[in-house]
Amino acid sequence: MARIHNFSAGPAVLPEPVLRRTQAALWEYGDSGLGIAECSHRSALFEGVIQAARERITRLLHLDEDQVVLFLQGGARSQFYMWPANVLRGGRAVYLNTGRWADLAAADAARYGTVHTAFSSKEAGWDRVPSPGEISSAGDGAVYLHYTSNNTVAGTEFSQIPDAGGAILACDMSSNFLSRPIDGSRFGFVYAGAQKNLGPSGVTVVIVRRSLLPRMDPELPAMLQYAKQVERDSMLNTPCTFGIYVIGEVCRWLEEDMGGLRGIESRNIKQSERIYAEIDRTGFWKGKVARSSRSRMNVTFSSGDAALDTAFHTSAAAGGLSGLKGHSSVGGLRASLYNAQTDEAVDALVEFMRAFEQTHG
Ligand SMILES: Cc1ncc(COP(=O)(O)O)c(C=O)c1O
Numbered sequence: 261m262a263r264i265h266n267f268s269a270g271p272a273v274l275p276e277p278v279l280r281r282t283q284a285a286l287w288e289y290g291d292s293g294l295g296i297a298e299c300s301h302r303s304a305l306f307e308g309v310i311q312a313a314r315e316r317i318t319r320l321l322h323l324d325e326d327q328v329v330l331f332l333q334g335g336a337r338s339q340f341y342m343w344p345a346n347v348l349r350g351g352r353a354v355y356l357n358t359g360r361w362a363d364l365a366a367a368d369a370a371r372y373g374t375v376h377t378a379f380s381s382k383e384a385g386w387d388r389v390p391s392p393g394e395i396s397s398a399g400d401g402a403v404y405l406h407y408t409s410n411n412t413v414a415g416t417e418f419s420q421i422p423d424a425g426g427a428i429l430a431c432d433m434s435s436n437f438l439s440r441p442i443d444g445s446r447f448g449f450v451y452a453g454a455q456k457n458l459g460p461s462g463v464t465v466v467i468v469r470r471s472l473l474p475r476m477d478p479e480l481p482a483m484l485q486y487a488k489q490v491e492r493d494s495m496l497n498t499p500c501t502f503g504i505y506v507i508g509e510v511c512r513w514l515e516e517d518m519g520g521l522r523g524i525e526s527r528n529i530k531q532s533e534r535i536y537a538e539i540d541r542t543g544f545w546k547g548k549v550a551r552s553s554r555s556r557m558n559v560t561f562s563s564g565d566a567a568l569d570t571a572f573h574t575s576a577a578a579g580g581l582s583g584l585k586g587h588s589s590v591g592g593l594r595a596s597l598y599n600a601q602t603d604e605a606v607d608a609l610v611e612f613m614r615a616f617e618q619t620h621g
Contacts, residue, residue: 265605267595268583269412269558270435271455275600277517278509285505297502301495309501310494313508317465320511320521321444330466330486331494331504336361336434336453339466340368342484343430343449346476347403348373354398354427358418359386359411360589365432369406376402385590386414388550395422404428404448410436412456413587415560415594416553421446428472436557437465438514439599440525448472454503456557457598458510463503514599524599531597531606532556538610544617548592562592563620569593572616581605581612 266273282296289296292305299305314329323329332338344353351373355366357380366375376398379390389411398405405424410417412435421429421442428448437452444450448469455461473487482488488496518524536554539545539561548560562569569592573584586592595609
């Protein structure tokens with residue numbers, strides 16, 4: 261069977277060498293005689309797998325000794341409430357409302373304290389992220405500032421880390437995790453669902469600071485307490501062992517095959533610039549967001565005609581380019597170019613956009 265080009269926003273394309281190794285590991289991991297999805301999470305074998313994944317993420321993001329990498333379940337969305345439930349405790353949090361997921365995260369936080377919206381592009385259809393000077397001050401005493409580094413639905417991305425003032429910096433990095441060099445040690449809290457840049461769905465990477473644990477709510481149910489998850493190395497219950505294995509392999513691919521985050525960034529820039537150049541070439545295609553906020557991961561665009569957009573993604577799918585339909589809440593078109601996206605897929609998309617324009621322009 262020939263594989264088609266996959267532009268899905270997640271679960272998304274994975275690197276071929278990782279899929280090949282995983283295929284073999286499902287039958288037998290190393291020379292253990294066991295398939296990777298069949299061995300106990302309490303075994304020395306799996307302890308090696310989770311430890312390696314943790315170490316690779318720590319290295320790639322330059323985390324410091326206070327930061328702990330966890331592999332939790334419930335998706336990135338569970339972190340929308342788990343984080344404020346632990347740390348907000350009636351206090352004030354600052355949110356940057358730059359997209360659908362940021363909006364939902366803020367709504368969950370409001371259950372545990374006061375939410376101050378320091379920037380919102382919601383009224384304009386989340387068409388941009390703030391420039392550094394545009395974030396209103398939350399005054400003194402905010403517990404944390406939360407932002408979404410890449411807005412998967414709208415197709416916008418922060419190119420700089422916002423200034424959190426004296427507050428803890430918290431970030432939903434789900435859709436651009438490990439896609440560019442970043443100083444991870446600047447963050448107090450990071451989370452990312454795996455199914456975009458990291459692996460299969462079912463596991464969420466969470467990075468917390470040990471030094472913050474004493475101020476967290478000790479009355480929460482055990483599964484919701486970061487302190488307990490840290491104490492038990494993400495194994496308070498049975499973790500998503502297979503997903504953690506794939507995350508480790510994806511990180512290995514980044515480190516050993518792609519030249520780390522600098523290497524993958526340059527590929528991500530090239531691929532996204534090719535699609536944006538095609539969008540800007542004649543005016544037939546329209547980008548959906550402000551140019552300065554354009555995402556390298558999720559390129560959103562439209563012909564300006566809903567029926568033509570539908571014709572585009574359905575005929576693209578028939579021609580072997582899948583997943584180009586925009587999110588149901590916004591319509592239009594979206595090409596997701598996560599780390600594992602191939603240059604061949606990008607070439608094929610550019611060619612298809614051009615041919616479509618010739619026929620319909
Ligand atoms: C930026 C962002 N945050 C959170 C989520 C929710 O992730 P999950 O489905 O893992 O809960 C998504 C899903 O697409 C997302 O793109």
